[in-house]
Every structure is written in structure tokens, then in C-alpha cells.
Amino acid sequence: MIPGCISNYVLVDSQIEEAIHVSAPLTTQVFYDVIRIKQGVPLFLEQHANRFFRSFVLAGFPYVIPKNKLRSALMLFLKHEKLHEGNVRIVYYHDATPSFCIYQIAHSYPTADMYKNGVAADFFHAQRKDPNIKQELHIRTLANQEIIRKAVFDVVYVDENQMVREGSRTNVFFVHKTSLVTASSESVLCGIARENTIQIAHEMGIDVQQRNIALSEIAQFDAAFFTGTSPKILPIAVLGNYTFAPQNMLVQQCIDAYNQKLENYIQTYI
Missing domain, CATH: 3.20.10.10 (D-amino Acid Aminotransferase, subunit A, domain 2)
Known part of the structure; x- marks a missing residue:
């Protein structure tokens, strides 16, 4: 199981898999972003997506998936996980398999x-x-x-x-x-x-x-x-x-x- 993952499912390269069967690949370069979900809505998704892909450009790597597919991949994960409140992590593992994952992580919101x-x-x-x-x-x-x-x-x-x-x-x-x-x-x-x-x-x-x-x-x-x-x-x-x-x-x-x-x-x- 991926360290830090608390969800039942993980989206792996556009496919939904049970979290217990997914492991994080060994790689030294991991790019990620964290999106807060509120009432089932990924808050400020467009801005998060732009930052996520901007990291690839600055590091000199190609996009892992087309920009327009990130939203559909995230919504697919939220649907299977039935997640309405919490934080999700989108991750790109450079030069590894799997290369792209989405899963829920623990959150701590201020009181x-x-x-x-x-x-x-x-x-x-x-x-x-x-x-x-x-x-x-x-x-x-x-x-x-x-x-x-x-x-x-x-x-x-x-x-x-x-x-x-x-x-x-x-x-x-x-x-x-x-x-x-x-x-x-x-x-x-x-x-x-x-x-x-x-x-x-x-x-x-x-x-x-x-x-x-x-x-x-x-x-x-x-x-x-x-x-x-x-x-x-x-x-x-x-x-x-x-x-x-x-x-x-x-x-x-x-x-x-x-x-x-x-x-x-x-x-x-x-």
C-alpha cells in the first residue's frame, strides 16, 4: 500500500484499483499536489492542475497525462471512493510504473x-x-x-x-x-x-x-x-x-x- 494513503481505492494510470494492491514505485523524483474536497467539490481544481503541470515544465519533463483528463480522472476517483470531505493527493512518479496516482490522505483542519x-x-x-x-x-x-x-x-x-x-x-x-x-x-x-x-x-x-x-x-x-x-x-x-x-x-x-x-x-x- 502507498505510504500515507487512507482511501479504499487508488486511481492508477487512469484505472481504479483497490488500495491494498497498490505500492509506490521506487524513484527519486516525485511530483505531487494536494487538493481539498468540500461537499464533493475539488476546490480550485483548475489552479491546482496548472501548478501540477507547471512543475513538470520547470523540471523539464513532459506531461504525464493531458490536462483535460486530470479532472475526469479525479472525478472518477471521488465517485468510487464516495469522498465528499477531505484531502486527495495527485502524484507523478517520474520514470517509474505506475507513473500517475490519485488517493486520499489524512487531513488536519484548524479548529x-x-x-x-x-x-x-x-x-x-x-x-x-x-x-x-x-x-x-x-x-x-x-x-x-x-x-x-x-x-x-x-x-x-x-x-x-x-x-x-x-x-x-x-x-x-x-x-x-x-x-x-x-x-x-x-x-x-x-x-x-x-x-x-x-x-x-x-x-x-x-x-x-x-x-x-x-x-x-x-x-x-x-x-x-x-x-x-x-x-x-x-x-x-x-x-x-x-x-x-x-x-x-x-x-x-x-x-x-x-x-x-x-x-x-x-x-x-x-
Whole structure:
């Protein structure tokens, strides 16, 4: 069985198979994406698909399946699995058999208390080699160990130049007065929630600065939050030795607007 798979079935190269009969192939290059399912709808599927295929292009590999078949493959899996709520993983194993799989993975969504009072996080001195390519890397294993050791929601990467980049499984935004500040798109894995947050901010007339963020700047920010597939927009209460205001008005406005965008997507999809 594929490690991390919790579903009864796995879509393997466009065919449905029982999960107990499917094993992950041995390969050093694994590209993937995670899509949240809500009310049976794969949220922001088009954006996830574009990022999934963009990883192939950046790595110099051809598409594993035509773009227009990814949606039908995913819907076939959801139908057999009878999955209405949860997270699914789409995976491409380069130069291996099987090469393409879809299966359900465990998820952990923030509680109401976390959205209200924020979460704790810490810094982690590391950086992705190719941040725009979503692939399995040893750095994520090290980050997970640090998350467990420090009992935090996530760790935020700080590079060798002392620049704050992204969370190990999230993107991070800071609030400075009436502006949002986040690392430049060239230096991070641009998450779908990050893209939608920036779009929402622009629609609301909120200034968004995408730039290098020095670790020495963190003390000047009023608030901070994570964005991601599972957490959506999640306030940060503590980051390292710095504390922030989880109920900052700008953060709450972004949360409300993001949730509305999500609901609108579901209604349009249905």
C-alpha cells in the first residue's frame, strides 16, 4: 500500500484499483499536489492542475497525462471512493510504473479556536532548492521533525541571507498597517491559497507587497497569517519570539473574503 494513503481505492494510470494492491514505485523524483474536497467539490481544481503541470515544465519533463483528463480522472476517483470531505493527493512518479496516482490522505483542519486565537510557529533555517516545483524533498522531512519537536503548527523557512520565505506546508503573510507583505513569488512555492489571497486583497483595494522580507523586520509587523490548502487563511499568534494580533481587522477581512470565495466556487461548480 502507498505510504500515507487512507482511501479504499487508488486511481492508477487512469484505472481504479483497490488500495491494498497498490505500492509506490521506487524513484527519486516525485511530483505531487494536494487538493481539498468540500461537499464533493475539488476546490480550485483548475489552479491546482496548472501548478501540477507547471512543475513538470520547470523540471523539464513532459506531461504525464493531458490536462483535460486530470479532472475526469479525479472525478472518477471521488465517485468510487464516495469522498465528499477531505484531502486527495495527485502524484507523478517520474520514470517509474505506475507513473500517475490519485488517493486520499489524512487531513488536519484548524479548529475554531485556532482561527480565533491564532497558532504558534517557529523559524527553521532552510530553503527549497527549486521553490516553484512541488516535489517530495528531504527538507520537508526535517521540517516535520522540527514541527513535532517544538509542538507548533508549522515552521517558516529562513534562507542563508536571513530572508523569511515560506512555511514548510504553507505560505506566510505579514500585516504592516494597511498593507500585506509576503515573499516574492520567485522565492517560494506559490500556493493556491496564496494566489487567491492576493487576488482577494487586490479586489478589496488592499496593498500587497511581494518582496524580500528580512528576519530583522519581523518585529515591525502588526499581524501575520498562514495560507494553505487545509488551513485556508489562519492567523499566527506567535512566530519564534514574536507575538502578533490574531484578530487584526485586516486579517479578519481576508478570512471572510476567502471563505466567501470558496463558497462561491462550490456553488458555481455544483
